[in-house]
Amino acid sequence: xxxxxxxRERLLKSKKSSLDGxxxxxxxxxxxxxxxxxATIAITIFLGTKGLQSFTKNGISIIEFLTSxxxxxxxxxxxxxxVLPFIxxxxxxxxxxxxxxxxxxxxxxxFMTEIAPSWGRKILQPVVELLVGIPSVVYGFIxxxxxxxxxxxHVGGLGFSLLSGTIVLAIMILPTITTIAxxxxxxxxxxxxxxxxxxxxxxxxxxxxxxVPAALPSLLTAIILGMARAFGEALAVQMxxxxxxxxxSSILDASxxxxxxxxxxxxxxxxxxxxxxxxxxxxLILLIMSFAFILLIRYLSSRRKxx
Amino acid sequence: xxxxxxxxxxxxxFIAIAIIIVSILAGLFFYIFINGLKYISFxxxxxxxxxxxxxxxxxxxxxNSFYILFITMLITVPIGIGGGIYMAEYAKPxxxxxxxxxxxxxxxxxxxxxxxxxxxxxxxxxxGWGYTILGGALALTVFNLPTxxxxxxxxxxxxxxxxxxxxxxxxxxxxxxxxxxxxxTAFPSILTGAILASGRVFGEAAALLFTAGLSTPRLDYxxxxxxxxxxxxxxxxxxxxxxxxxxxxxTQGLIPDVEAVSSGSAAVLVISVLIFNLGARWIGSxxxxxxxATK
Numbered sequence: 001x002x003x004x005x006x007x008r009e010r011l012l013k014s015k016k017s018s019l020d021g022x023x024x025x026x027x028x029x030x031x032x033x034x035x036x037x038x039a040t041i042a043i044t045i046f047l048g049t050k051g052l053q054s055f056t057k058n059g060i061s062i063i064e065f066l067t068s069x070x071x072x073x074x075x076x077x078x079x080x081x082x083v084l085p086f087i088x089x090x091x092x093x094x095x096x097x098x099x100x101x102x103x104x105x106x107x108x109x110x111f112m113t114e115i116a117p118s119w120g121r122k123i124l125q126p127v128v129e130l131l132v133g134i135p136s137v138v139y140g141f142i143x144x145x146x147x148x149x150x151x152x153x154h155v156g157g158l159g160f161s162l163l164s165g166t167i168v169l170a171i172m173i174l175p176t177i178t179t180i181a182x183x184x185x186x187x188x189x190x191x192x193x194x195x196x197x198x199x200x201x202x203x204x205x206x207x208x209x210x211x212v213p214a215a216l217p218s219l220l221t222a223i224i225l226g227m228a229r230a231f232g233e234a235l236a237v238q239m240x241x242x243x244x245x246x247x248x249s250s251i252l253d254a255s256x257x258x259x260x261x262x263x264x265x266x267x268x269x270x271x272x273x274x275x276x277x278x279x280x281x282x283x284l285i286l287l288i289m290s291f292a293f294i295l296l297i298r299y300l301s302s303r304r305k306x307x
Numbered sequence: 308x309x310x311x312x313x314x315x316x317x318x319x320x321f322i323a324i325a326i327i328i329v330s331i332l333a334g335l336f337f338y339i340f341i342n343g344l345k346y347i348s349f350x351x352x353x354x355x356x357x358x359x360x361x362x363x364x365x366x367x368x369x370x371n372s373f374y375i376l377f378i379t380m381l382i383t384v385p386i387g388i389g390g391g392i393y394m395a396e397y398a399k400p401x402x403x404x405x406x407x408x409x410x411x412x413x414x415x416x417x418x419x420x421x422x423x424x425x426x427x428x429x430x431x432x433x434x435g436w437g438y439t440i441l442g443g444a445l446a447l448t449v450f451n452l453p454t455x456x457x458x459x460x461x462x463x464x465x466x467x468x469x470x471x472x473x474x475x476x477x478x479x480x481x482x483x484x485x486x487x488x489x490x491x492t493a494f495p496s497i498l499t500g501a502i503l504a505s506g507r508v509f510g511e512a513a514a515l516l517f518t519a520g521l522s523t524p525r526l527d528y529x530x531x532x533x534x535x536x537x538x539x540x541x542x543x544x545x546x547x548x549x550x551x552x553x554x555x556x557x558t559q560g561l562i563p564d565v566e567a568v569s570s571g572s573a574a575v576l577v578i579s580v581l582i583f584n585l586g587a588r589w590i591g592s593x594x595x596x597x598x599x600a601t602k
Contacts, residue, residue, distance in 0.1 A: 025482035029397060032389030033407050036456065039449055040410040043417070043425045050428055107324035115321045124325055127332045133580045134335065135510025137553045138573045142338060144557060145566065171331060178328070202310050204317035225416075232418020234513040235554050259420050259513075266424070266517055271432060283424045290416050294409075 044287070051284025054081070054277035065281065071245040073275035081278050083258070085247045087285065090257040092162055092248070093237060094230045097169035102223045104170075105177030106212075113185040114193075114207055124178075131175040140236035143168040148240055157252030160242030165255070168236050173226035180225060184218030185211065217300045224300070228293035232286060234259035258282045336577075343574020346567045352575070355526075356552065361564040365572055367523045370539055371440070371546035372579075375519060376509050378444035378542060383451045384501055388490075390452070391459020391497075396485060415453035419513040422450050426518035438545035443519030447508050454507070458500030462493035495598060499591035506583030510576060512550035520545035521555050549576050 054060050060081050068082025108128070112121045143164055152159030188211055196206040212219070242254025243264055262279050269276040354364030398404040426446030436442055466489050474484040490497075523546055526539045533540040547555065553572045556565050 019480070022480045022482040025485065026397060029389045029393035032386050033393040033398070035386060036390055036407055036410045036414065036452065039452070040413050042429070043414075043421075043449070046428050047421065047425060104324055104327060107321055108328050111321040111325040115318060116325075120325060124328065127329050129584070130336075130581075131328075131332055133506055133510075133577075133584050135512070135550050135576055135580065137510070137512045137550045138339065138577060141553055141557060141569050141573050142335060145570075146338065171335075174328065174331070202314035204314040205310060207317070228416055232420065234418070234420040235516075239554070239557060259418065262420060262424070263513070263516065266427070267521070280424070283421055286418055286421050290418060290421070291413070294412055294416055 047280070047284055047287050050277075050280045051287070052281070054274065054281045058274045058277055060274075060278065065278070069247050073278060079274070081274075083261075083278070083282060083285075085245060086256050086258045086261050086282065088247060089162070089241070089255040090231055090259070092255070093165045093169055093241070093257060094227050096162070096166040096251075097173060097230045098223055098227045100166065100170035101174045101177050101226055105174050105222065105226070106181045106219055108174075108178045109181035109185050110207060110211075112182050114203065114211070125182075128175045128178050131171075132179075136172065136233060136236040137239075139168055139172050140239035143236065143240040151252070155252065157250075158242065158254055160240060160254045161252045162241065162248050162255045163251045165237045165241035165257070166251075168240055169230045169233060172233060172236060173230050176229055177222045177226040180222035181215075181219055184215045184222065187218075188214055217303050221297050221300050224293055224296055228290060231289055231293070232259065234263045238263045258286055262286075339570075339574055339577050342570040343572075343577075346571035347574055351571055356523075356568070357562060359561050361562060361567075363562060363564075363568060365549060365552065365568070365575065367526055367539075368547055368549045368552040368572070369575065370526075371519075371523060372509060372548040372550070374539070375440055375443050375447065375515070375546060375548055376505055378440060379447040379451060379508055380501065380505060382444060382448045383455050383504075386448070387452055387455025388459045388497065390456040391463060392485060392490075394456060394460040395463035396481070396489070411453045411456055414449065415457075417450075419450055419511060422446055423514040423517045425449065426514065430518055436543060438518065438520030438522075439543045440519055440546045441542045443515045443546065443548075444542075446514045446518040447511060450511065450514050451504055451508055454504045455501065458504070459493070459497050462496035462500065463489055465496065466492045492598070495591050495594040498594065499587045502583055502587035502590065506580045506587075509583065510550050510580055512548070512554050515548055515551050516554075519548065519551070521547055521551060523547050549579075 055062050055065070065081055065083060066087070067084055068080065069084045070080035070082045071085060072078075072080040108124060112124050147164050147167060148159035150159075151157065151161060151164055155163070157163075192210055192214060193206060196210045197203075201209070237257055238260035241256060241260055243256045243260050244254045245256065246253075248255040262282055265275065266279055269279065351364045352369060353366050354362075355366050356368060357363030394404075394407065398407065423446060426442055426449070430436065430442035430445050431438060434442075470488055470492060471484060474488045475481070479487070524544055525537060527537040528539055530538040531540060532538050533542070535541060536544065549572055553569045553576070556562060556568055556572075562568065
């Protein structure tokens with residue numbers, strides 16, 4: 001049947017169908033892109049409204065929620081909803097782990113780019129990639145079976161402590177920092193190195209006075225991305241930190257973070273109860289913090305462009 | 308101190324840092340394999356887990372992990388490739404494109420526990436499904452989509468301009484060029500990226516705790532009807548994955564052989580992720596050779 005149609009009609013038809021395909025294809029990929037936007041907006045709106053419920057519906061004061069150190073939601077007569085200890089715990093493990101991981105990560109990056117660019121990179125690059133691949137629960141499990149008993153016997157305290165959480169997180173964010181720092185160092189133009197070396201500077205002087213300052217915004221971005229990961233990590237920390245509701249007084253004290261309290265209590269509180277709603281408010285804090293980290297990174301990369 | 312000495316000390320310090328990083332990895336792998344491999348046996352992989360007695364295996368958890376991964380990739384890959392095509396081929400520089408980029412950045416930096424909470428709110432409570440494989444897969448999709456979009460976009464941008472221009476010059480429409488010229492050329496990189504992303508999804512637990520749940524119903528592997536309650540293929544049943552299993556036996560388990568089960572599971576998990584990583588590289592390079600005829 002097809003063959004009997006005059007050539008003109010056949011061509012016109014095929015032209016039309018190919019344009020149809022063109023249109024369909026474009027609509028399809030646009031839908032995919034729109035989906036990304038709507039997912040982001042949906043997450044913000046859903047978690048935003050749900051997270052504010054404990055303030056709007058249950059009448060908890062925001063100030064008390066953020067500044068009180070008393071957390072006792074199960075007390076029938078006089079429940080207290082102060083999450084300051086957990087906010088403090090989150091920030092403490094984040095900063096302390098960055099303090100450990102940043103020198104190691106940036107040092108590793110410098111080793112790969114400046115000290116031994118050929119063989120050093122060949123060894124360290126796969127090592128870092130394998131470290132990224134280890135799932136967070138495995139880090140938590142090793143922390144629980146190796147690190148916690150080790151700290152209990154050799155350092156002191158219960159073992160479940162801020163220190164354990166910090167070390168586990170430091171190892172987890174080390175690959176993030178190393179990868180981005182390596183990219184930053186290796187994208188520095190070569191004439192910086194050559195110029196400095198030609199002036200008679202040693203390699204260390206070149207690294208310290210020329211290369212690190214030049215790459216500083218990117219290195220800070222690397223550290224902040226690592227901190228963002230540490231701030232949001234839940235299960236690995238939850239397994240080693242001890243999860244108590246008090247403000248820790250030393251690094252060997254058990255503690256808790258926002259994520260660990262959410263993980264621990266979300267499963268066995270009734271959906272819609274006051275305690276459950278406060279967990280959603282903590283989730284909202286996590287969401288806001290992750291926006292804050294993005295803004296910080298944006299600010300740093302805008303500074304990089306000015307240079 | 309003279310600057311030569313300082314230079315030597317600094318070099319020593321950097322080498323020490325490199326050694327520390329390598330030994331961290333070596334220590335972790337050594338520990339995982341030494342402790343885990345002795346518990347892995349055919350029995351361990353093929354018996355169902357037990358909630359109270361010793362000697363449980365990880366059959367269902369292992370199956371659930373792969374099944375959720377499969378469903379997740381089934382949803383993520385088409386959407387991710389679509390988004391990547393849009394970003395690389397159709398997006399014009401401007402406000403909308405900036406907005407999409409910001410969204411991708413936001414999605415990729417969200418903590419997985421937050422995505423789990425979103426999943427709990429939307430896929431578990433609002434839809435009324437309860438804990439389901441589908442809910443877990445959708446949460447993981449949110450988590451995985453940004454990676455997939457970026458991978459596809461980078462892969463497409465790496466396709467030589469000449470190919471695209473030659474195709475367009477032959478009078479082939481844009482979409483047809485994408486379908487028949489650009490995507491096949493970018494395919495090896497996209498596949499490598501997808502397998503690497505699979506490794507990440509496979510080990511993810513926090514996003515699944517509140518979406519796919521902490522339990523698995525009694526499964527009957529002879530039942531292949533996807534709508535039956537006991538069928539392993541049913542996507543509306545709760546499913547505990549391997550990563551979640553490690554967490555739950557350690558924090559709320561009652562079994563006496565926690566150490567054995569979690570060491571074995573950790574080793575299986577790490578080996579699977581290793582296979583994903585090595586497999587991605589291997590398959591990527593093979594297909595690259597086939598397609599481009601280079602060595």
